[in-house]
Amino acid sequence: MSIATRSLPRAIGAHAILLTYTAIALFPVILVIMNSFKSRAGIFGAPLTPPAPKTFDLIGYTTVIGQGDFIHYFQNSLVVTVGSLFFVLLFGAMAAFALSEYRFRGNTLMGLYLALGIMIPIRLATVAILQLMVASGLVNTLTALILVYTAQGLPLAVFILSEFMKQVSDDLKNAGRIDGLSEYTIFFRLVVPLVRPSMATVAVFTMIPIWNDLWFPLILAPSEETKTVTLGAQLFLGQFVTNWNAILAALSLAILPVLVLYVIFSRQLIRGITSGAVK
Amino acid sequence: MAAQTRPKRPFHWHIAVFLAPAVLVYTAIMILPLAGTLQLSLFRNVDQSQVFVGLDNFRTLFGDPNWSVNFWNALRNNVWFFIIHMLVQNPVGVLLAALLSSPKLRFSAFYRTAIFVPTILSFVIVGFAWKLILSPLWGVAPHLLDFVGLKSLFTPWLGKEQYALTALSLISVWQFIGIPMMLIYAALLSIPEEVIEAAECDGVTGLSQFWKIKLPLILPSIGIISILTFVGNFNAFDLIYTAQGALAGPNYSTDILGTFLYRAFFGFQLQVGDPNMGATIATIMFLIILGGVCVYLFLIQTRLRRYQF
Structure with missing residues (x-):
């Protein structure tokens, strides 16, 4: 019906745009929450990875x-x-x-x-x-x-x-x-x-x-x-x-x-x- | 209904009782202080007493270099802030809404919910989170740019005079894009099926269907979004205050009317707060917003064609 769903490539394109924007919308929120569970070294060493056993730390919350x-x-x-x-x-x-x-x-x-x-x-x-x-x-x-x-x-x-x-x-x-x-x-x-x-x-x-x-x-x-x-x-x-x-x-x-x-x-x-x- | 209100009947107490609380609170806390603020802008504190000075405060604001440099700077910045919103927020909002409204799209509820998340967060969170992300200390932004091979483009945007305001405007766009998206989404959903079917029978499909059929039908919604953005932008304060502080650094490059009002009213560093100048700036903001709303109501809204289905 709409501009996006006439055919399969269109649907994929629509999903690609929406997914990209969803990522932009959620990225800062996820990044902040993820890094709040890490040690200082983890926050600066690997900001983009989820907390691993080695970097997991609740020091922020206790402070x-x-x-x-x-x-x-x-x-x-x-x-x-x-x-x-x-x-x-x-x-x-x-x-x-x-x-x-x-x-x-x-x-x-x-x-x-x-x-x-x-x-x-x-x-x-x-x-x-x-x-x-x-x-x-x-x-x-x-x-x-x-x-x-x-x-x-x-x-x-x-x-x-x-x-x-x-x-x-x-x-x-x-x-x-x-x-x-x-x-x-x-x-x-x-x-x-x-x-x-x-x-x-x-x-x-x-x-x-x-x-x-x-x-x-x-x-x-x-x-x-x-x-x-x-x-x-x-x-x-x-x-x-x-x-x-x-x-x-x-x-x-x-x-x-x-x-x-x-x-x-x-x-x-x-x-x-x-x-x-x-x- | 009519029986209740026929003339020559006794005074209807229940109508007054229903209206009174809302009207009283609204008048006492909003309308009277608003009028009071406008009035205060015509006075000045001389030897501990308020003296009527006519439009002198406005003359000071526009002409006295101590005030006018900052005022015109704040106004210019505010206009740029608004332009960025109109150029980025609304087109992207329309695009997202158009994609979301296609009936066969799957997971649309998920996208809708996720894209609206930033809008519910407070400015404090948004301002600080982005400050951290864009901080060269942490290095998340250069890291991400590296993925797409654009690392050389990175500079500390919030710290450079020529980029800071645009960067903050874009952060604000990021936060509020949910509102135009939702309102236009609602407008697109309310276009009746028959109109679309008629267009398809005439061979108007795809992009041209969007430009020729849907866009004209959602123009009233775009008008409303524009005026909401206008009012919101010329009244903005929190994001700049959180991200850059009351001084709206670097070197006042992100100063807008809201932060300027705050500084004039409360003072900062060496300058003492001045309620009368604060009221003067608030009056200017009031006139700007009122002007915008009037332009919308009398020039734009009356010319937009509304279609009744």
Whole structure:
């Protein structure tokens, strides 16, 4: 059908290109993880071979676990990501329901107002956000990060979820109304369960930038107690520029949780993108 | 639905309750600070108090050599950063998506998943991993070039002024190629079978089918990707900061607006941080992004023909 599968040579060509690109995409990740299990001599002597009994060494991991407070950073990242995700999904779904279900004056305008944040990055507001957080005493708290990420995630969440909520059958909701359910019950008991798959999609889209963000943790919460994994890894890597074992181990530790989550959720993510919700 | 909202009915509290949390958080944390930042750019700190100075900060930014040299350099670099993305990321993304979307292709789920992996990694990982790979100390890059007989081409790209920015742009392309690939893949999958069959009946197959039938149909998606890339690029910071530090070395050759904003706002080495100049740079970035979005919405999007199936 497509340009690539008319005949056997074409199929081979397609696979060759895709395989080459897959190798380019995965090579750095594999290289880092592979070398994190090697001794210093192994890392420099034969960087491209997998760890052999002779070069196998966990010194990098013991350094990282002994030096950096990674478990604590990890907890912070988890609290921030899960907290923001909860509020983005709850508030986003509620607003999306209001926009897609009811016709009221200013509906379109409100939709546009909320959609503004999809295109204009919240980062540009940093100067005033920092002043706001200083004024309200929230600097160096995880609450500050959760608030910022909630605001950052809401526009896209509202946009995607209201597209999906338009597809929920009106008959079902009206049946609920005839049975005397309140609007709140209709939303929480009827609509939310029906749009759960799209909420999972939104969750994945929201989660990745929050987990990976460096800018706001660096500016709003750089203290030792509130460091996230991304910021912790950045500072740790800066300190250990010459300790290659520790750097490679720290990188691998930062890659693995994201990679595991991705492998679990990748079908959800890809289905979300390809279902055409994000146009 | 209509029964809920007929005029002359009492105020519907539930609509307000549903909207309030999102609107409040969004307004308080995003819109008001954004407005505050724009406003701050019109003030200057004189003797511990904020004094309204009109557009003076912008004059300083464009004209005062202490600022303008760095500003124009950052802007130029940012434009180059964007050009590399448009020239490399989008064509390669389209190519990969076109290959992936062929219905008889095997292992396409595997390719899809694997090529998207870099996109989920944080900038810190990406920046550092590539820094190690390109490091002449480790020697992985020259080693690999040796395999294809191009070892002589190797130089420490990230350390040389003339190559560093391009190298970083390509690293960023490597990281984000998954997004154009997926969006175009989705667009290609949504082209109905009948259109393709009709083309085949008319003898339009292979490459010419791609150029004449599919490409026009996915142009709206390419438009969206371009504007997403534009916004992302003119707002970028993390990769440069991780790989080259806040000074965006060597000799500011990789400085872009995001790192310039960071330095102006927080200060570095001998220079003291200046929130007002930070806000001024943020305002310029805001105007650039807004300009890009407007060009897209009013000039490009309205001219792209959308086909309804």
